[in-house]
Amino acid sequence: MAFIQCEFFSETLQISAAMNVILPQDKDRLFPTLYLLHGLSDDHSAWVRQTSIERYALSRGIAVVMPAVNRSFYTDMKHGAKYWTFVTEELPGLARSFFPLSSKREDNFAAGLSMGGYGAMKWGMTHPDRLAAVASLSGAVDVQSWADERGGEDASNVFGEASSIPGSPADLFTLAEQVVSRRPIPLLYQCCGTEDFLYEDNVRFRDHCRKIGLPLTYEEEPGDHEWGYWDTKIQRVLDWLPLRR
Template sequence: MALIQCDFFSETLGLSSSMNVILPQSAPSQIGMDSKAGHAQAKHKTLYLLHGLSDDHSIWLRRTSIERYVSSLGIAVVMPAVHRSYYADMAAGGNYWTFISEELPAIARSFFPLSDRREDNFVAGLSMGGYGAFKLALNKPDQYAAAASLSGALDAAKLAARMPDLANQIFGAGNGANEVPNNLFLAADTLVQSDSSIPLLYQCCGTEDFLYEDNIRFREHAKQLGLPLAYEEGPGEHEWGYWDKQIQRVLEWLPL
């Protein structure tokens, strides 16, 4: 595998940004790694892997063995920085929804041999990143074949109760958290009423996680709508030991 630490300028944000990118490499002589698969592809299948509220683009590499986990899968992994944006066009901040949903994939594909086919693109994330992953899948179903949320902060309106100052910065003092694209429940309603193909969804959460009840509510809403949702739960808190195990489950589940 190749690891690229990429700094670039975002026209959408008006500032320099960063992403880490893992690319498949044929390296059969590399000790301790299975880096054989996918190297012959002209354009790589891609997993966009999103970070949580207190993290950045380096966190998946620092807290898990994601590079080793994907080495035999022939898939690229793009890990962007979005700061504390909730993957939104912020009321008092950058347009991170436009950045993550439009500009970032275009920039990544201009730099690296990444496929733009829907069936080759997936998104996953933890906590705030789980919200971001489902936000992309539900609002941009033509771009992603599958999405996974690990302990996702799936109810944007709850942010106002937990962190009112941050919520005002992100969604404004109005009702932005309860509107599409920010409200995942409404985004799911809108998707099932459209003619768009619905991405496969994977959701997991630890039963001791403070976001467990939020996840149960979204699971039940998805079931009522008939969304193709695979759900798993078990003992676990909001911590990296749980996410390190579950990202391996996500990679097994992805339709590669």
């Protein structure tokens, strides 16, 4: 397994950008890829520093791409850079040009924690033709609630007025209603610890998906918003992914 720290220029962001990549060492093969997204206070190094993701990916034969997006909420920010366009449009093409990664939908997945859980769900439900499965770990799945209760300046920079979120492309509840009638629908996975401050938001999103008939694998158990929980649950996500053996 190779661990690659990759720095490059982003045409979208117009700055130097970074991603960490875990890559199997296997010749003559294009690898399935998990885009693994970080949380609000983290960066592209967090998953490697705080979990054993490299060891977990090794046994599954999957590449893992971990980009840096600052405090952007994986959004083309109201006052800031176009991180949504960067992650969903520019990044996959660049990663595939640098590394032997499969471009097939059935080989591409996204997952993330907290802010990254929101980003993964948003990616999968906005572009269901590009990703076969997405997973949210303790995700900030109700961004209006986050913006109203604790978003502060971050929320203003990302979304502008919180009142603009409902019904917009940033609203996972609206995206869920739109994707439920589309084909193909990516597999969706959601988990949250029952002691997490985002637990009620996650229950609300789970119930919404069930109400509209959107298939969703949901799991909860005792746990807080911390790395011990995410280190355990990312192993569950890797087992859940529909990897072609």
